[in-house]
Amino acid sequence: MICLYNSHMTKKLLAIWFVLNGLLSATEGAALTIEIVGGAAQQIPIAIVPFAQSANLPDSLAMVVDADLRRSGLFRVLETRGVASVPHELAEVKYPEWAALQAQAMTIGKVETLPGNRLQVSFRLLDVVKQSQIAGLEYNITPRQLRQTAHKIADIIYEKLTGEPGVFATRITYITKSGKHYVLQVADADGSNAQTVLSSVEPIISPAWSPDGTQLAYVSFEKKKPVIYVQSLVSGQRYVLANFKGNNSAPGWSPDGKKLAIVLTHGANSQIYLINADGTGLAQLSHSNAIDTEPTWSPDGKWIYFTSDRGGSPQIYRMSVLGGDAQRVTYEGSYNVSPHLSPDGNQLVYIRRDDGKFRVTVQELATGQVQVLSDSAQDESPSFAPNGRLIIYATNINGRNVLSAVSADGRVRQRLSESGGDVREPSWGPL
Amino acid sequence: MIRTRENPLALRAGALSVLVHGLLLTLLVVSFSWHSVVQPLQVAQVELWDSLPTPDQPPPELPKPLPKVEPQPAPKPEPPPEPKAEIQVKIKPPVETPKKVEKKPKEIPKPKAEDKGQDEIKRLQQLLAEDDKRLEHEAQQKDAQQLTEARNAAEARKAAEALNASSGVVNEYKAKIQAKIKRYVNRQVCGNGKPILEFAISLMPTGEISGTPRVTRSSGLPACDMAVEYAIQKAQPLPLPPQPELFAQFRDLTLQFRPNEE
Amino acid sequence: MNKRLMSSIVLAAFLAACSSKAVKEEPKAAVEDKSPTAQVVEKAPAKEAPAATATPVTEQKPTVNPLKDPNNILSKRSIYFDFDKDEVKSEYRPLVEAHAKYLNEHADAKVALQGNADERGSREYNLALGQKRAVAVKKVMNVLGVNDKQIETVSYGEEKPRCAERNEACWAQNRRDDIVYQGEE
Numbered sequence: 001m002i003c004l005y006n007s008h009m010t011k012k013l014l015a016i017w018f019v020l021n022g023l024l025s026a027t028e029g030a031a032l033t034i035e036i037v038g039g040a041a042q043q044i045p046i047a048i049v050p051f052a053q054s055a056n057l058p059d060s061l062a063m064v065v066d067a068d069l070r071r072s073g074l075f076r077v078l079e080t081r082g083v084a085s086v087p088h089e090l091a092e093v094k095y096p097e098w099a100a101l102q103a104q105a106m107t108i109g110k111v112e113t114l115p116g117n118r119l120q121v122s123f124r125l126l127d128v129v130k131q132s133q134i135a136g137l138e139y140n141i142t143p144r145q146l147r148q149t150a151h152k153i154a155d156i157i158y159e160k161l162t163g164e165p166g167v168f169a170t171r172i173t174y175i176t177k178s179g180k181h182y183v184l185q186v187a188d189a190d191g192s193n194a195q196t197v198l199s200s201v202e203p204i205i206s207p208a209w210s211p212d213g214t215q216l217a218y219v220s221f222e223k224k225k226p227v228i229y230v231q232s233l234v235s236g237q238r239y240v241l242a243n244f245k246g247n248n249s250a251p252g253w254s255p256d257g258k259k260l261a262i263v264l265t266h267g268a269n270s271q272i273y274l275i276n277a278d279g280t281g282l283a284q285l286s287h288s289n290a291i292d293t294e295p296t297w298s299p300d301g302k303w304i305y306f307t308s309d310r311g312g313s314p315q316i317y318r319m320s321v322l323g324g325d326a327q328r329v330t331y332e333g334s335y336n337v338s339p340h341l342s343p344d345g346n347q348l349v350y351i352r353r354d355d356g357k358f359r360v361t362v363q364e365l366a367t368g369q370v371q372v373l374s375d376s377a378q379d380e381s382p383s384f385a386p387n388g389r390l391i392i393y394a395t396n397i398n399g400r401n402v403l404s405a406v407s408a409d410g411r412v413r414q415r416l417s418e419s420g421g422d423v424r425e426p427s428w429g430p431l
Numbered sequence: 432m433i434r435t436r437e438n439p440l441a442l443r444a445g446a447l448s449v450l451v452h453g454l455l456l457t458l459l460v461v462s463f464s465w466h467s468v469v470q471p472l473q474v475a476q477v478e479l480w481d482s483l484p485t486p487d488q489p490p491p492e493l494p495k496p497l498p499k500v501e502p503q504p505a506p507k508p509e510p511p512p513e514p515k516a517e518i519q520v521k522i523k524p525p526v527e528t529p530k531k532v533e534k535k536p537k538e539i540p541k542p543k544a545e546d547k548g549q550d551e552i553k554r555l556q557q558l559l560a561e562d563d564k565r566l567e568h569e570a571q572q573k574d575a576q577q578l579t580e581a582r583n584a585a586e587a588r589k590a591a592e593a594l595n596a597s598s599g600v601v602n603e604y605k606a607k608i609q610a611k612i613k614r615y616v617n618r619q620v621c622g623n624g625k626p627i628l629e630f631a632i633s634l635m636p637t638g639e640i641s642g643t644p645r646v647t648r649s650s651g652l653p654a655c656d657m658a659v660e661y662a663i664q665k666a667q668p669l670p671l672p673p674q675p676e677l678f679a680q681f682r683d684l685t686l687q688f689r690p691n692e693e
Numbered sequence: 694m695n696k697r698l699m700s701s702i703v704l705a706a707f708l709a710a711c712s713s714k715a716v717k718e719e720p721k722a723a724v725e726d727k728s729p730t731a732q733v734v735e736k737a738p739a740k741e742a743p744a745a746t747a748t749p750v751t752e753q754k755p756t757v758n759p760l761k762d763p764n765n766i767l768s769k770r771s772i773y774f775d776f777d778k779d780e781v782k783s784e785y786r787p788l789v790e791a792h793a794k795y796l797n798e799h800a801d802a803k804v805a806l807q808g809n810a811d812e813r814g815s816r817e818y819n820l821a822l823g824q825k826r827a828v829a830v831k832k833v834m835n836v837l838g839v840n841d842k843q844i845e846t847v848s849y850g851e852e853k854p855r856c857a858e859r860n861e862a863c864w865a866q867n868r869r870d871d872i873v874y875q876g877e878e
């Protein structure tokens with residue numbers, strides 16, 4: 001059989017076929033694609049149901065978690081008191097009640113006593129819309145660890161819902177001054193549970209965490225001149241890292257913890273040196289006739305960012321740890337000091353003076369874009385939290401130096417609780 | 432082997448089939464103007480088939496005619512031409528019209544005309560005889576044809592207008608859905624890159640989602656996927672056009688997200 | 694009888710002459726003394742004791758250390774600076790020169806130049822700024838011939854302010870370099 005296709009026939013057949021297809025699509029509904037580009041800076045609505053716990057425990061887990069999540073700026077913690085049920089077990093959860101509250105997620109939990117004066121803390125993080133569990137954990141702890149456990153729970157909630165590590169279980173260091181009494185302290189990230197590292201009648205400044213969080217380097221004036229010490233937070237033992245002629249100050253740890261960058265004067269102007277963590281191997285890094293100070297390492301360990309007035313006024317520069325020329329980093333304004341890098345190395349936080357006001361400022365290193373984050377006038381000593389999301393700094397409110405935290409995008413600002421007295425020189429510890 | 436097949440019922444079947452096709456095809460034909468049915472006698476090429484081609488089998492060998500087919504809608508449905516075609520070539524009722532044979536094939540059949548030569552002459556003689564029969568039929572069916580023609584034209588016009596209007600409404604509601612969902616997308620938990628997410632959802636006429644959204648393309652960040660799915664859920668009920676016939680286009684949606692772009 | 698009177702008068706005249714001699718010595722010793730204690734003064738009372746008519750020694754005890762003498766420029770120890778600056782202004786030149794001169798004349802004397810800054814800005818930068826101010830004063834002294842062996846520079850930054858108010862009057866007080874001699878404070 002030989003089929004000879006007629007061209008007209010062909011065209012008509014093809015036409016019919018395509019038209020039919022077209023009509024078929026129109027009538028039977030092939031999937032329309034809708035593109036949604038961008039979004040909003042939303043807060044995640046979450047309900048923290050009070051944990052079932054004995055009234056004589058020192059801390060309310062739900063309250064600690066609530067305060068942590070609120071402070072991060074990324075969560076809207078919902079009021080739960082109006083809800084009829086107070087579930088502590090999965091079976092007790094009535095999802096529609098929580099959906100009515102417009103919650104995206106919720107937590108439930110309980111604390112039970114175990115023999116030997118121990119506690120079992122269990123919690124679940126639930127997806128209210130999908131009505132399923134996102135995470136659930138149990139902890140076997142001593143009563144003293146209760147607050148720290150609450151911070152760990154907050155960390156897990158934070159990480160599951162934002163994709164970033166939480167910093168609620170980290171620690172901060174700072175110095176308080178009352179009259180002529182100076183105290184170097186280490187506390188939880190929320191400012192509670194403070195412990196004394198050094199107490200002195202002479203000033204203490206510039207505390208710096210070792211990368212593993214076990215040591216603090218700091219500058220003490222107890223010998224009537226600035227001297228750098230390194231102290232173990234585990235044993236309390238300390239040694240003199242640098243006591244050269246003149247000033248010894250501004251210690252900054254390398255990311256691998258093996259070296260520090262320090263500032264010496266040797267009778268002349270402040271210059272940057274590198275030294276091994278055990279005090280050996282001193283080598284000069286910067287060579288200028290100006291002030292070079294406040295050295296801080298990039299997370300990849302290759303660059304030292306520092307403050308210098310070699311251009312006539314203090315600005316931030318960077319140079320290779322191997323030495324060589326320095327490149328200027330800040331170009332806006334006439335006074336930029338106290339640089340610290342974000343954990344991912346992409347941003348620089350510093351203090352900028354504008355019109356006599358000293359303010360926390362963040363700069364995007366790749367683009368040079370600058371954003372002033374605070375509206376106060378006496379900010380100092382800014383540093384990033386180890387997840388890069390928050391910045392801690394000292395500021396002056398009504399004549400007193402207090403600690404504050406601001407989110408890296410400037411949206412949320414919070415005062416941290418302090419025990420009284422003047423608080424200054426904060427530094428955020430590692431994860 | 433080529434042979435002609437006699438099928439007494441073919442006429443009726445063919446007429447019905449032609450009517451149906453005519454309805455469908457007028458949608459593309461509206462703007463076309465038609466010359467009078469009666470044409471001066473011209474050489475008409477005819478080919479005989481031994482099997483009836485079905486309309487939904489596109490002849491695979493000739494992709495070229497496609498562009499020509501669409502602007503000049505080849506399947507111009509005209510009842511009289513089709514029965515004519517049927518008489519002449521009984522096996523190809525759905526497709527053939529003498530007009531087409533005359534107009535369009537001018538380009539394509541030319542090469543074929545060169546091939547056929549002597550056979551052509553014989554065929555043409557056959558055609559001339561049949562043409563007379565055809566003319567009689569034409570006269571009879573002229574009125575009927577004109578009526579259906581008019582009706583088809585009107586329907587075609589209405590359908591085209593509806594299509595234009597509906598595409599405008601569809602776009603309007605696409606934009607509404609887009610805006611409503613975007614409000615709830617939390618872009619703070621989607622990292623620093625430019626992730627792309629896709630979800631497939633099925634809607635009920637109320638605008639609510641039936642079943643659960645299906646991730647067809649993940650951002651790679653669980654928290655981001657969660658936040659986007661939450662936004663979709665939160666945006667219910669999605670705004671839908673009031674015309675029920677348009678709902679079909681919205682029943683299944685693909686939602687594509689690029690939360691970190693502007 | 695007349696002869697005895699006459700001889701007593703002559704003797705008395707001799708005695709008066711002796712006593713005046715002792716008085717003259719003291720002032721000289723006081724001026725040359727560089728230590729706070731005026732050792733020379735103690736000799737005089739021993740001499741003067743028999744001459745009860747001699748002037749009381751206490752009046753002759755000007756043991757004023759020029760470094761602490763309020764009438765002496767050397768008692769001024771602070772050089773003040775403009776905001777964020779380390780230039781030694783001309784009005785303080787005489788002061789620096791006087792101290793340089795003193796150091797040149799007293800090879801055993803040593804000074805610590807203590808630099809300070811007002812509270813505005815970062816502590817470490819202010820520590821460095823205070824240092825820069827101390828170094829600026831040192832350099833002026835070097836030019837005037839003072840050896841580095843007699844000078845130590847140190848900075849307290851903003852950590853040792855003289856006043857605590859948040860105003861320009863106080864800040865101006867704190868932007869300074871102090872000259873402190875070894876053994877003082």
